[in-house]
Structures are given as structure tokens and as C-alpha cells.
Amino acid sequence: MPEATPATVAVPxxxxxxxxxxxxxxxxLALALVLCTAVYLALNIPGSxxxxxxxxxxxxxxxxxxxxxxxxxxxxxxxxGVDASGTALITANSDLRSSDFPLIAWNAxxxxxxxxxxxxxxxxxxxxxxxxxxxxxxxxRLLPLNLAHNPxxxxxxxxxxxxxxxxxxxxxxxxxxxxxxGGLREMAGDRISEWFVFERWSWSSINTxxxxxxxxxxxxxxxxxxxxxxxxxxxxxxxxxxRRMESLPVVLAVLFVAAWVTxxxxxxxxxxxxxxxxxxxxxxxxxxEQHLASEDGPLFAFIERxxxxxxxxxxxxxxxxxxxYFRGRGAYHLYPxxxxxxxxxxxxxxxxxxxxxxxxxxxxxxGLQFNAEEKRLRWxxxxxxxxxxxxxxxxxxxxxxx
Amino acid sequence: MGLLLIPGxxxxxxxxxxxxxxxxxxxxxxSAPGEVAWIAGAGYLSGAFLLTLWMxxxxxxxxxxxxxxxxxxxxxxxxxxxxxxxxxxxxxxxDSAQRLPSLRQALSAxxxxxxxxxxxxxxxxxxxxxxxxxxxxxxxxxxxxxxxxIQWATKARVWYELGTIVPFARINEWLAANGxxxxxxSPEYPPTMPLLQVWSCLVLGRWDDALMNGAWxxxxxxxxxxxxxxxxxxxxxxxxxxxxxxxxxxxxLANVHVALAGYADLPLAAWYTTAAxxxxxxxxxxxxxxxxxxxxxxxxxxxIKNPGYFWALTLVPALVAVLLPRHGVRIAFAGFAAAIILxxxxxxFRLSVFNYQLKLDFDPAWAELAQSYFLLGNWHLLxxxxxxxxxxxxxxxxxxxxxxxxxxxxxxxMFLFFVFAxxxxxxxxxxxxxxxxxxxxxxxxxxxxxxxxWNEFANGWRATHAPLATA
Numbered sequence: 021m022p023e024a025t026p027a028t029v030a031v032p033x034x035x036x037x038x039x040x041x042x043x044x045x046x047x048x049l050a051l052a053l054v055l056c057t058a059v060y061l062a063l064n065i066p067g068s069x070x071x072x073x074x075x076x077x078x079x080x081x082x083x084x085x086x087x088x089x090x091x092x093x094x095x096x097x098x099x100x101g102v103d104a105s106g107t108a109l110i111t112a113n114s115d116l117r118s119s120d121f122p123l124i125a126w127n128a129x130x131x132x133x134x135x136x137x138x139x140x141x142x143x144x145x146x147x148x149x150x151x152x153x154x155x156x157x158x159x160x161r162l163l164p165l166n167l168a169h170n171p172x173x174x175x176x177x178x179x180x181x182x183x184x185x186x187x188x189x190x191x192x193x194x195x196x197x198x199x200x201x202g203g204l205r206e207m208a209g210d211r212i213s214e215w216f217v218f219e220r221w222s223w224s225s226i227n228t229x230x231x232x233x234x235x236x237x238x239x240x241x242x243x244x245x246x247x248x249x250x251x252x253x254x255x256x257x258x259x260x261x262x263r264r265m266e267s268l269p270v271v272l273a274v275l276f277v278a279a280w281v282t283x284x285x286x287x288x289x290x291x292x293x294x295x296x297x298x299x300x301x302x303x304x305x306x307x308x309e310q311h312l313a314s315e316d317g318p319l320f321a322f323i324e325r326x327x328x329x330x331x332x333x334x335x336x337x338x339x340x341x342x343x344x345y346f347r348g349r350g351a352y353h354l355y356p357x358x359x360x361x362x363x364x365x366x367x368x369x370x371x372x373x374x375x376x377x378x379x380x381x382x383x384x385x386x387g388l389q390f391n392a393e394e395k396r397l398r399w400x401x402x403x404x405x406x407x408x409x410x411x412x413x414x415x416x417x418x419x420x421x422x
Numbered sequence: 423m424g425l426l427l428i429p430g431x432x433x434x435x436x437x438x439x440x441x442x443x444x445x446x447x448x449x450x451x452x453s454a455p456g457e458v459a460w461i462a463g464a465g466y467l468s469g470a471f472l473l474t475l476w477m478x479x480x481x482x483x484x485x486x487x488x489x490x491x492x493x494x495x496x497x498x499x500x501x502x503x504x505x506x507x508x509x510x511x512x513x514x515x516x517d518s519a520q521r522l523p524s525l526r527q528a529l530s531a532x533x534x535x536x537x538x539x540x541x542x543x544x545x546x547x548x549x550x551x552x553x554x555x556x557x558x559x560x561x562x563x564x565x566x567x568x569x570x571x572i573q574w575a576t577k578a579r580v581w582y583e584l585g586t587i588v589p590f591a592r593i594n595e596w597l598a599a600n601g602x603x604x605x606x607x608s609p610e611y612p613p614t615m616p617l618l619q620v621w622s623c624l625v626l627g628r629w630d631d632a633l634m635n636g637a638w639x640x641x642x643x644x645x646x647x648x649x650x651x652x653x654x655x656x657x658x659x660x661x662x663x664x665x666x667x668x669x670x671x672x673x674x675l676a677n678v679h680v681a682l683a684g685y686a687d688l689p690l691a692a693w694y695t696t697a698a699x700x701x702x703x704x705x706x707x708x709x710x711x712x713x714x715x716x717x718x719x720x721x722x723x724x725x726i727k728n729p730g731y732f733w734a735l736t737l738v739p740a741l742v743a744v745l746l747p748r749h750g751v752r753i754a755f756a757g758f759a760a761a762i763i764l765x766x767x768x769x770x771f772r773l774s775v776f777n778y779q780l781k782l783d784f785d786p787a788w789a790e791l792a793q794s795y796f797l798l799g800n801w802h803l804l805x806x807x808x809x810x811x812x813x814x815x816x817x818x819x820x821x822x823x824x825x826x827x828x829x830x831x832x833x834x835x836m837f838l839f840f841v842f843a844x845x846x847x848x849x850x851x852x853x854x855x856x857x858x859x860x861x862x863x864x865x866x867x868x869x870x871x872x873x874x875x876w877n878e879f880a881n882g883w884r885a886t887h888a889p890l891a892t893a
Contacts, residue, residue: 042537219799221566221678221681221682223567223568224855225567225678225682226567226568226569226678226679226682226685226859227855227856227858227859228675228794228798228800228855228857228858229674229675229678229798229799229800230798230799231674231798231799231800232799236797239797239798241796241797241798241799241802241803241806242796242797244803245796245803245806248803248806265887266883266884266887268883268887269814269876269879269880269883269884270880272810272814272876273662273665273876273880276803276807276810277665279803280669280672280802280803280807283799283802283803284548284672284802287672287674287677287799287802288548288551288552288555291552291555291556291559291677291681292555294559294681295555295558295559295562298558298559298562298563299558299562302562302563302564302632303562307564307628307629307630307631307632310563310564310632311564314564333583333584334580334584334601334604336601348568348571348572348607349571351572351576351606352565352571352572352575352576352579355576355579355580355583355604356579356580356582356583356584358601358604358605359604359605360593360596360605361605363572363573363606363607364607373597
């Protein structure tokens, strides 16, 4: 009979490895983050790491809209259209020593990705020459421009400009331009501050989130992913040397979750700020007060007054407006009336499709004429139809078709 | 806030819970891993859909919506079913395994090290904070996102005020209907989500387009519970399953769809994810009750948003693989190949399906897609994690334990790829609109896949690297 050998059984490891191993992995993650950031800065700092100059900002009031349409609105210069040649141009005088400011950053948004956007400048080195460099658009914003290696970025810069060719889409808002030194402190500060920018709800939030600043040169998700890979590799190398690789799956998971939690902490902070803002705007209000406090408060108030002049639902109501937003929102506020609106195009219904007893709501829509004496309403070359104005306010009206 | 709102929102939840309890396989212990969370999570999704089916039935027979007409019979059904379940449990009371665990037992961390226990409670606290923030936002902000007020809540408003479901039609039908049909931007969209909003307004006693969106918050909570429960019942450790449900609950775009409620994408994601999890649970027991739940959840997918039909079909390859264990995976792959050929052929005819124009111009916007998935703030590190988990677990992906979920997400990714590459939706990748909302349908299940793949990798690693001990 053979001698009994002691049975060997695999002992399942605990759900998490011993704390020191987790701690080592987390330290490695922190080190990898520092390393990745250092590499990024080393590759991207355009000039001196510790410059003596400080950044200079030209505000929107320093700029002049030379070509195109628009003007100053609130805290921005707003460009609403291009000129006949399809160009918008804003210019400003400046006094910058080019060697001190290798980076140009624009505080501007609303750019179409299809537009050709360029930065122009003149220097005292060649005063008769207009220099230009293309600007890249990301999420409607302009990415910073590095001119350190541009041979035309020399001497003292006496004038700067921004030109946009092509479709504008939405109006462009220009808050200003900053000439940056691009030193270590400034560059690191800029990247970190991009991660903490408050991203409040917008129309696009339901479709996509930037994850803080709209245009990030160094997305935190990418930095963390790179750091996790490096930390995991470093941990595996250490563990392999010590022949203690059994915790690898858990360490990988810990690193991944730690990186996720870091991102989520920032997202939670952003969400908490948004909730505070929402409560300040709508908290303690009833349904009607909330709508009056909304972006379309004036429209809601007008529709409420119009509803008071409509018969009990459901009446057939057509609503027209130049902006798709007002057509859709106006219709929404008019339900449960039997509302018609064109969700995508700024069209007016055929006059023949309206019949006596129907109603027409007009809100900020050009191209309709009403003759109050003759009670005739017409639009876009259609034959006039009999109508009565039930409510007329600046830019808005309610008609009953007779 | 109306006194009836909270009990009203709880009613479909309770209804679903008792339906699932009554359907529960007698052999399955309520103290089995994740069972309570499953009943609560899948229970809400079942109950909410049943509520809308009931409202559709009432409308069909011409009974006007009211709290009594809608809620009364459902309350009675809940009580009767609950009593029957209680009686059945009483009969089995002598068997301790059949008793329902207490809330404290259900929440407590099972046999964890102090560090793991601290992480368990920290995650629960984090989840509580997240849902508190989302809850405040959803009940405070009136309906905000665009499609919500041009094609979803439009129906809710009309049906609530008129007390019945009236038809919505496209422009020509609307003009011809002479006032008997209503119009909005998407008249053909299914009625489930608007009906849940109608129910909230009924119990509230008035139209309120902030408070009516509580269902979105409930759906997110239910999905989180279902993911935890699904992972537990598939053999994942409690802490890992909680991490998985945390990852689902913290997906930023999913959070946005709760906070800015009104779209049907998050609900579709929740029902689809839970249906897939129910399917994975069914594989273990092959019980008709589980099958009934899968059918209910998949039918719900089709009644939430039109792409739900296609998402429901993504379970077919996995079903084939499960029913034909010897050749099923090969058949599934042959099916994928056939589907690709079919795509190319169908795309030549420039058909229109659910308002998406099929086209053969293969030109996906890869750069924008990568930006959406990896660089922007929509998904945290989800897609990095999916790639990494697939890489470390690649040997296990088609083994029996993982093959069904691999085939489901494979079919899901293929569907997304088809939409992005062969339809006019490819335009929406460039402007970052539809791409993320379509991805949201699959994202929670991708988290499940990631966790299960990692779990298989960890199990395999343990088997080969665990230190040996002498007994």
C-alpha cells in the first residue's frame, strides 16, 4: 500500500490582495500619473520652462469686427454672419514680444468644424507682410495655437486678427485672446483647470459630454488610461521578480476602478454644482413658475395668454416661428390642443390647409401680413385668408381663421 | 407634491415585485446570491411595463384614465398576488432557505475582509449620493431636452388631458384626419414612456413636466439593482458585482439621461440589459418562468423605442449557441457572416427603416467615434476597460461561461456598426449627436460583459497561480 501523501488543495485568495500590495499598486498609479504628465509637459512646453514674462490678454472690447456682421453682446463680441465674400474678420492692435508668447489661446466658441479659421498677425520685422496660421476647431472651440516654431512669429507683434471663412452655423462668441508664455506653471495650471471647468447642461448634453472644458488638450480619461497601463506594467514587473503574480487580476481591477473613481469624483462634483444651479433656478416654484423661469419664459407666458383666448381643447392650432426651438416649444406648451408645427423647416402651412375655426399662433416669424380693417391674413405669396386677431403683442400674435 | 405621487410611483414597482415573486422558481432560494436585488430591479421594469399595457387595454375598451381606473385593479392584483405569495412562503416557512432575507441581510457585505468591507460601504454611499443628486435634479427641472418635448411628452400631455390614447399621425394623415389625429415630430414612436408620464400625472392630480419624470430615476435604480443581481447570480463575488453595478450607475451619459429625463434611450438600455441578464440566468436553469420574464422584457424593448426590435434580435445568436451546444457558436458566427452579406446587399437598395436611410457608402467617422468613446466625458473609461477585459480574457470569450454574453455584445456592436457605417446616422457621428445615444442602449451590457470577462480571467489566473497549501 503506498504511503499516503498529504493532499494539496488550492486555497482561493481573498477577494482583495493584502493591503500592502494594493497600496503599492496605487502608489505606482500616482507615480505613473506624474510621469505621464511630465512627459506631456516636456513634449509640449513650447519655449522656456520658467519664463520671466506673464501672459497678456486682449478682451473682446479690444477687437473690431472689420468684415461680417455682428457686434458686442454682453461679455462677448458676437459674429452673426459673413460678408459677401464669405468672410468674417476681427482685428486688434497689440504690442507683444513674439519670443515671450509662443502660445495663442482664444476664448471663443460657436465655430463650425467645416469653417476655415485662421489667426493673422503683423510684426515690426516685416510690417508689410500679413502672416497667418490655421486654427483647429474642437467641439466648437478653437484649440490653442503653438507658434514657437513658426518662422513668421518674430519681432514685436503689432496687430492680430481672426478670420473665418465658410459656414458659420451658429453665431460665434469671442470673449478675447490670450498670448501665453507657455511655461511649466502656466501649462500645467491650464491643463488641470480644464478638468475642473463646470460643464453645465446645454442642448447638446443629452447627446454628448465634454467631461469639463469643451476643448481639452490633455483629456483626463486618456491620461488615466495611460497611467493605469504603466502602473499595471510596473506592478507586474515587480511581482514577477518576487514571484507573487497571483494578485494580478485584482490589482488590474483596483487600478482600473481607482482611475474610474477619479473621473467619477470630478463628474459627481460637476453634477452637484449643476443640481445647486438647478435648485437656484427652479427650486420651490410650481410648474408654471418653473416654466416662466426657464429659457423660454417669455414664450411660455405668451402661450399662456393665447391659451386663455382659445376654446376648450382640442382646437386645431398651427404655430409658426423662424426658430425651430420656438416652433417646437410653442407647440409643446399648446398641447393638448391639436397642434401643428414644422419640426425641422421654417415653413408656413399652405393657406388652403387652414379652415374656418382653426387658429394660427405666430411667434417671432417674419413674412406674415395682417390687415386688421379687412381682417385678411397672408404670407409668402399665398392668397389672403379671412382671419381675426385675438391677441397681438410685439413679435407675437394669435389669429382665428374665419 | 401630490400625496399620491410616491405611492403611485411605488405601485408598478410593487406589482412587478409580486409578479416576479409569484413566478419565482420554487427551487430558487430567496437568499440565493442577488435574488432580492433581482426581484426588486427586474420587478420594477416588469411592473412598469405591465402598467402601460393595462393603460393601453383600458384605452382600447374606451375607459378613461383615472387613478381609480388605472391604479385600482393593479392595486387589487398586487394585493391578491402578494397574499398568494405570502401564503406560499408561509407554507415553506419551515425551510429556512425559502425565507426572504431582511433588508439588513440583503445590504450587508457578505464575509469580506475589513478593507473590502470598507470599499463595499463606500460604494453604497457613493451610489446613494449619485441617486440623491439625480433625484433632486429630475424632480426640479421642467422638461428640458429637445426630443422630449417635440416627440415624447407631446403624447403624454395629450393622453393625460384627454384621458385616453388618441392617435398621432404624420402631416398628410393629420391634415386628412380633420382633428381626430394629433401631430408631433415622431408620431410613430411607441407609447410606453409617455404612458408612464401619464400615470405620474394621474397620481399627482395635475400636469407637471418635472415631477412626471420620476420613472427615469426609478429605471436607473432598477437597472443598477438588476446588474448587481445578474452578476451575482452568474457567480460573480458580491464586491465585484457591486463594483459592476457602480460602474453602470456612474456612466455619465446614463446619468444625464436621468437628470434630463424625457428620452427613451436610457429606458431601452435598462430593459435590454435586464432582458439579456434574464437570458443569462435562464441558461442556468432553463425554467419557463425565466423564459416568460425574458419575453416580457424583450417585448417591452420593442415598445419603448423602435430600435428595440433590433436589440431584441441580438439575443438570437446566443440562443442558438445555447440550444445547440455542439455547433451553436459556429452557427452563430455563420449567422454573423450572413448578416454582413445581407447588410451589403440590403444597403444597395437604399431602403428606409424607422426613418434611417440605408446606404452603401461605407465611410464611418472613425476619428469622431474614437473621440466619443475614449476622449470625451460620456463613458469614463468604459471602452478602455472593454478592450482591456477582452484582451486579458480572450481565451475564455467563447467558452460556455462567456460565449452567450460575448455573442450578445458582438451582435450589439455589429448592429451599432451597421447603423453608423451603412445608414444616414453616420452623419450624426461627426456632430456627436446620435452616436452616444445609440451606444447608450448597449453600454450597461458592455459593463456586464467587461466584469464577466474579467471574472473569467481572474478565475483562470487563480487556478494557475494560486499558492498551494498543504491540507
